Amino acid sequence: DKSAGDAEKVTYKVGTEPTFPPFDTTDEEQNIVGLDMDLIKAIGKDQGFEVTFENLSFDGLVPALKAGNIDIIAAGMNKDDKDRQAQVDFSDAYYESKLMVAVKEDNNTIKSVDDLTKDMKVAAQTGTTGANKTQELQKQGKIKEAVILNGLDTAMLQLINGDVSAVINDKPVTEAYMKKQPDKIKMVGEPLNAENYGFAVKKGNTELVEKINAGLKNIKEDGTFDKLVDEWFNK
Ligand code: GLN
Structure with missing residues (x-):
């Protein structure tokens, strides 16, 4: 049941590359699902925005964001990469990887x-x-x-x-x-690097990056973050 406020909610287009389980994958019906999708949905719920998902090649994500075809990248993307930092703005880190x-x-x-x-x-x-x-x-x-x-x-x-x-x-x-x-x-062998995943937004979109950071903090505090990580890593 929809409340009156729902109609005014902004919807952001979230780009990903869904061959990256458990972060970005597809279900039996080819819907884009994964930990990244559930995290950004939970962040949106907390911050009052909705999301739709777009399937792109990984090297097409940053160009799509720059062109304004998507609003957010949620794709297990390493935020420590200098070349990317020059092109997009990243949220706080949400996952350590290597x-x-x-x-x-x-x-x-x-x-x-x-x-x-x-x-x-x-x-x-x-x-x-x-x-x-x-x-x-x-x-x-x-x-x-x-x-x-x-x-x-x-x-x-x-x-x-x-x-x-x-x-x-x-x-x-x-x-x-x-x-x-x-x-x-x-x-x-040993890990070849250390990286930190972040969500990316268009350079200068401080309003959106602040919403994502605030939502991320809230879902960490209320246990949603850990619950989703557990769910996706124990499938
Ligand atoms: N973490 C790697 C990167 O940022 C790979 C991400 C991916 O394949 N989705 O480049």
């Missing part, structure tokens, strides 16, 4: 990033911190090719099929893929 090297479960030769060799292809998702790292390895001549793909599901499939030797991706997300297909993938 990049890891993933290989096939039965691979006994690659035990860390240092075991990658000049004849190997390594996959990552386009526009991500993992892609930057993979391309850096290629530039340094440490691997044969950085295979940059649109969806992370494709990257994981290529790993399982043996088309690439490794995937460089965010640890909690690779863990979600490991859960979906047990005994196919494992992570090796």
Whole structure:
């Protein structure tokens, strides 16, 4: 039942790339769902705004925000990235993450990033911190090719099929893929970085970033944040 006030609520378009479980994924009906979606919905409920979700490629998110086609990016996006900070404004951090090297479960030769060799292809998702790292390895001549793909599901499939030797991706997300297909993938070595996820808004949109920060603080204080993290990590 709708109250009279609902009609005046502003609706923000939230962009994401939904092959990034448990943060950004799709349900059986191809609806965009995930921890990021539930967090931004809860923040909106707290701050009096509504959201709709847009499915974009990860490297299309910042351009879409700059062009005004979306209002918010909720996509497990590392807010510590200097290049991104120059283009968008980020909310407070909501999740700590790190990049890891993933290989096939039965691979006994690659035990860390240092075991990658000049004849190997390594996959990552386009526009991500993992892609930057993979391309850096290629530039340094440490691997044969950085295979940059649109969806992370494709990257994981290529790993399982043996088309690439490794995937460089965010640890909690690779863990979600490991859960979906047990005994196919494992992570090796030490984390390659440390990152903090933030929601992004158009540069200068202080009003919206302040609403997001206030809502984030409130849902942390009232337990909603922890409840949603628990739900999505224990699916
Ligand atoms: N955390 C990584 C980044 O910010 C990957 C995000 C993603 O693939 N959705 O680049």
